[in-house]
Amino acid sequence: xxxxxxxxxxxxxxxxxxxxxxxxxxxxxxxxxxxxxxxxxxxxxxxxxxxxxxxxxxxxxxxxxxxxxxxxxxxxxxxxxxxxxxxxxxxxxxxxxxxxxxxxxxxxxxxxxxxxxxxxxxxxxxxxxxxxxxxxxxxxxxxxxxxxxxxxxxxxxxxxxxxxxxxxxxxxxxxxxxxxxxxxxxxxxxxxxxxxxxxxxxxxxxxxxxxxxxxxxxxxxxxxxxxxxxxxxxxxxxxxxxxxxxxxxxxxxxxxxxxxxxxxxxxxxxxxxxxxxxxxxxxxxxxxxxxxxxxxxxxxxxxxxxxxxxxxxxxxxxxxxxxxxxxxxxxxxxxxxxxxxxxxxxxxxxxxxxxxxxxxxxxxxxxxxxxxxxx
Amino acid sequence: xxxxxxxxxxxxxxxxxxxxxxxxxxxxxxxxxxxxxxxxxxxxxxxxxxxxxxxxxxxxxxxxxxxxxxxxxxxxxxxxxxxxxxxxxxxxxxxxxxxxxxxxxxxxxxxxxxxxxxxxxxxxxxxxxxxxxxxxxxxxxxxxxxx
Numbered sequence: 001x002x003x004x005x006x007x008x009x010x011x012x013x014x015x016x017x018x019x020x021x022x023x024x025x026x027x028x029x030x031x032x033x034x035x036x037x038x039x040x041x042x043x044x045x046x047x048x049x050x051x052x053x054x055x056x057x058x059x060x061x062x063x064x065x066x067x068x069x070x071x072x073x074x075x076x077x078x079x080x081x082x083x084x085x086x087x088x089x090x091x092x093x094x095x096x097x098x099x100x101x102x103x104x105x106x107x108x109x110x111x112x113x114x115x116x117x118x119x120x121x122x123x124x125x126x127x128x129x130x131x132x133x134x135x136x137x138x139x140x141x142x143x144x145x146x147x148x149x150x151x152x153x154x155x156x157x158x159x160x161x162x163x164x165x166x167x168x169x170x171x172x173x174x175x176x177x178x179x180x181x182x183x184x185x186x187x188x189x190x191x192x193x194x195x196x197x198x199x200x201x202x203x204x205x206x207x208x209x210x211x212x213x214x215x216x217x218x219x220x221x222x223x224x225x226x227x228x229x230x231x232x233x234x235x236x237x238x239x240x241x242x243x244x245x246x247x248x249x250x251x252x253x254x255x256x257x258x259x260x261x262x263x264x265x266x267x268x269x270x271x272x273x274x275x276x277x278x279x280x281x282x283x284x285x286x287x288x289x290x291x292x293x294x295x296x297x298x299x300x301x302x303x304x305x306x307x308x309x310x311x312x313x314x315x316x317x318x319x320x321x322x323x324x325x326x327x328x329x330x331x332x333x334x335x336x337x338x339x340x341x342x343x344x345x346x347x348x349x350x351x352x353x354x355x356x357x358x359x360x361x362x363x364x365x366x367x368x369x370x371x372x373x374x375x
Numbered sequence: 376x377x378x379x380x381x382x383x384x385x386x387x388x389x390x391x392x393x394x395x396x397x398x399x400x401x402x403x404x405x406x407x408x409x410x411x412x413x414x415x416x417x418x419x420x421x422x423x424x425x426x427x428x429x430x431x432x433x434x435x436x437x438x439x440x441x442x443x444x445x446x447x448x449x450x451x452x453x454x455x456x457x458x459x460x461x462x463x464x465x466x467x468x469x470x471x472x473x474x475x476x477x478x479x480x481x482x483x484x485x486x487x488x489x490x491x492x493x494x495x496x497x498x499x500x501x502x503x504x505x506x507x508x509x510x511x512x513x514x515x516x517x518x519x520x521x522x
Contacts, residue, residue: 073501074470080415087418158417158431168435169499172416176500248427283426333418338500 009081016075016082017325019066024324027058052190056222059324060186063331073337086329090215091288093322094242098295099304099315100228100235106296109239113205116364117243120209124357125150125251128349129258137345140166143259144174145346149353151244151251153178153212159248159284163256176342177350182216183334185358190223192362193233199371200225200233206365207233208240210358215330217241218323228316230307242289249284253277376401377484381408381475381507382446383498385490388518389450392488393457395516403461404482405450408474409439410496411467439496471495472506484513491517 032048032055040046047053053061067075075083125146132142143164147156154175161171189211193203207220221237228234298304305311342350376399380392389405396403413435417428447463454461468474471493479487493503504517 075415084415084418154417155427159427162430162434168413168438169494169496171431172497172500175417283430337502341500341502 012081013085014082016079017085018082019079020063020082020085020325020328023062023066023328024055024059024321027055027062028324031055031058052194052223054223054226055324056219056226056327057187059327060219060331060334063328064334064336065331066328067332067334068336071332073335075332083329083332086215086326086333089322089326089329090218093218093319093326094214094238095288095291095295096315096319096322097228097234097238098292099299099312100230101239101296102300103296104300105230106239109236110243112369113208113240113243116205116209116361117240117247120357120361121150121244121247121251122254124353125255127356128353131352132345132349135345135348137349138166138170139259140164141170141174141346142349143255144171145349145353147248147251147255148174148178149212149350149357151212151248152214153182155245155286156248156251159252160255163252163280164259170346173342173344174346174350176339177347178212178354179334180339180342181350181354182211182213183339185211185354186216186220186223189220193224196366198366200231201236202365202369202371204233204236204238205240205369206362208237208244209365210361212354214241214245215327219327219330222323226320228319242292245286246289248286249281252284253280256280376486377482378403378486378488379475379479379482379484380405380450381487381489381493381495382406382450383490383493383495384442384446385494385518385520386449386453387520388488388490389453391516391518393454393459393461395486395488396459396461397457401485403454403459404478404484405447405454405461405463406475406478407443407447407463407465408471408495409443409465409467410471410498412469412497415469416497416500471498472501472503475503475507476510479511479513486514486516487511488516488518491519 035047035053036045038045038047043049067073071079128146128149129142132145137145140161144157144160144166147160148154150156157171157174157178160166161168189203189207192198193206198206203224204221207217207224211217211220217237218234218241221233225233295304304315378392378396378401380388380403382389382405392403392405395401414432417431443465447465451461451463464478466474466478468477475487475489478484487507489504489507491504492499493507495503508515508517
């Protein structure tokens with residue numbers, strides 16, 4: 001019986017997945033090449049060069065159009081299971097991105113990433129606590145918004161909510177706020193990066209620090225430079241992204257402990273026990289990060305071949321497809337009608353904290369991070 | 376006359392439904408829809424296990440049941456105080472308005488009463504009243520939250 005339902009679950013994925021794969025195929029085979037040749041405003045390839053409309057952003061836009069236009073605001077039942085594999089594709093892609101580094105290279109850039117990410121993550125959390133209290137937001141919602149603005153949108157919001165007894169309906173509003181902010185930054189960041197003539201290193205560091213969602217960080221980096229190779233925006237951005245998601249359990253622990261401080265100790269978590277850092281770490285650690293480091297270890301040992309080898313070429317080609325498919329799905333999870341309903345204090349806090357982090361990160365990167373890549 | 380009340384946390388909608396049923400000696404059914412759409416909303420899938428997401432889904436499920444208990448209890452007390460007999464129904468759906476419309480179709484109701492804006496589960500993010508109004512084949516009374 002169990003086996004049957006598993007088979008049924010897997011078969012249910014096929015129609016939606018076929019739509020995602022087919023869409024990416026059309027975008028890469030016909031739409032992007034056409035855009036590269038199209039003359040707009042007297043410039044050949046203006047759509048790609050100026051608007052950064054490569055297959056990555058087109059994938060997200062296609063997903064958004066599916067959800068908001070063709071599907072009428074709801075992914076239909078026949079496609080839903082397939083579209084739900086979105087996170088699986090993006091996380092698998094992140095694991096494969098580990099092949100772009102060696103442990104030595106990671107160590108070289110990692111310390112700067114850890115310093116910047118720690119400063120911005122915890123700086124944002126403390127800012128949200130201060131600002132949320134100032135405008136009279138619920139303590140539980142301050143906790144959820146602190147975690148989601150500080151670390152990683154949806155993942156941090158859902159990881160924190162039970163610990164601080166936040167109302168699920170308010171968590172939904174917080175998620176909509178963060179996603180809405182992320183979409184905006186995803187489309188404007190490549191413009192800003194090109195206007196300021198940022199290097200791939202600076203752009204990756206900025207986007208990895210200032211944008212809150214793993215998929216959106218990858219998409220923004222690939223919109224800036226669609227190449228998968230060491231030394232490109234996506235290679236740098238992903239180091240920042242990985243450091244950021246690793247901080248989730250630490251942030252959850254700090255926020256939950258803070259939120260419970262004024263409450264009775266018994267209310268600190270659903271089981272009536274005080275929060276235990278080891279348990280929080282075990283429950284909230286993003287396991288896919290281990291896969292990312294595993295790939296880096298294989299790359300360091302030279303098991304994936306030298307730069308330019310067929311294996312690496314194939315791996316990067318597969319990666320580009322995996323991300324493209326995942327991003328079609330991610331676009332289909334963006335419902336503008338839902339985003340429009342976001343409002344009230346979560347929206348205020350999300351916009352202020354998100355914008356502040358995004359702008360201050362840009363200033364810090366431009367002032368203190370050199371254009372030259374570290375590897 | 377047969378009235379369906381779509382339950383959310385609006386006590387004014389409950390009051391209006393009870394008043395209407397009492398005035399017209401009508402049958403009154405209250406429907407509470409448990410929102411099962413959370414896993415889709417947060418993008419959880421069975422292939423990619425995530426403890427944080429699973430725990431959040433358990434948390435939302437517990438919250439749904441707690442809300443059901445509190446809302447139904449409030450409504451029952453109100454109906455009893457007014458001496459209006461009522462039937463309580465509970466169902467689960469991915470989208471709350473679809474369950475309300477399905478009940479309207481099956482139950483042969485003359486009037487639907489619901490709060491506006493309707494706040495049940497993830498409908499805080501959506502426009503349930505517009506969706507119901509578009510498809511309901513009976514009279515619909517939207518009750519504002521503020522008197």
